[in-house]
Amino acid sequence: MINVQVRFFAGHRDIVGRSALLVELEPGTSLGVLWRMLSEQYPRLAAYTGRILFARNQEFADPATLLVDGDEVSFIPPVSGGAR
Amino acid sequence: MINVQVRFFAGHRDIVGRSALLVELEPGTSLGVLWRMLSEQYPRLAAYTGRILFARNQEFADPATLLVDGDEVSFIPPVSGGAR
Amino acid sequence: MSELQPFVITAAPLDPVPLVQFVLTPSDGAVVTFAGVARDNFGGRPTAFLSYEAYAEMAIGVLEQLADEARTRWPIGRVAVHHRVGRLEIGETAVLVVVAAPHRQAAFAAAEYIMDRIKEVAPIWKQEHWADGAVEWRE
């Protein structure tokens, strides 16, 4: 098993109620799969599917990226919008 | 006869050697005609024909504008250029 | 000015003066400074104040990347971007984007591009605190 730290910001932190979680995952779990797992655990997160950006170790990453032990990940909710 | 003050700036002042001239004109002289008269008197001004803007009493004016006694006029050489 | 960091996330008030000094070199003829400011309404609905939150460790790297993106598109010089977090009263500056360039067209285009991209991808979130007491993340 691998340990990954997930950081939550803005609306996601409000839903999860915490700014970070340490999660234990099967080796070979991808960022996208982790998001699906979290969306099942916190159903209000599911509304963000398709509107988030994926980050691994503080850089943007593809949802297919496979996680390794010690990674820091985050799912970036839509950023501060407003008219141009 | 009418009296008109002509103000010269930048390259025009260098050519004329003065920053202003008081000129006496026939009533009904237009801005454009005054420019032609000055271009004959100071032939190096003629090179600016077609590249100047006309001003009367500190506002842009059409070269057909007829001058009246006491007007302040200027022929605006191309303004500070440079790449955008 | 040697200690000025060009890409910063901070809870302190922002000041454009040192950023302009930082970006300007003798070959630059143009400096464009964009200030994004907390305003008193959104779509006509009155705002009491704003708060901003950032994934700061990541956001700094993203701001650097956005400056590099701009640099591949336009001939610009130095870039500085400072973004504030925490509570902002109406009229306070949330973000400064400062771009120097030899010519103005590139400086304008790059500053606007960087600001547009910040709003698209930088992990920085704005929370609107409406005058009626409601609170909302702007997404």
Added chain:
Amino acid sequence: MSELQPFVITAAPLDPVPLVQFVLTPSDGAVVTFAGVARDNFGGRPTAFLSYEAYAEMAIGVLEQLADEARTRWPIGRVAVHHRVGRLEIGETAVLVVVAAPHRQAAFAAAEYIMDRIKEVAPIWKQEHWADGAVEWRE
């Protein structure tokens, strides 16, 4: 700030800070500041310094007109334009165009438009003093 004049031709060094304070109102979310700066070369030829001359009484009115032109094109707030005359050393600011607006796109577009128009029609002339001693009006 009540005594600040929005459209000014001056021989004194320019300072953007009071202009930004002047243009910003509570409904503005964006302030764009353009600084045109004396740079050390033109097309690669070294410049020693610049000097600017203006038909000041007329130029102030033209700057006001250009701000009005921009206001008919974009939803902007207040505008300030200060232009310097006299001798400018490399790195000194020749012109400041500052535009506030509710949203940034209008502020960027209007600031760039006003600066483009200044270069087209404002009766203000730049004299290049080349490093080799030659002197030339930029026309």
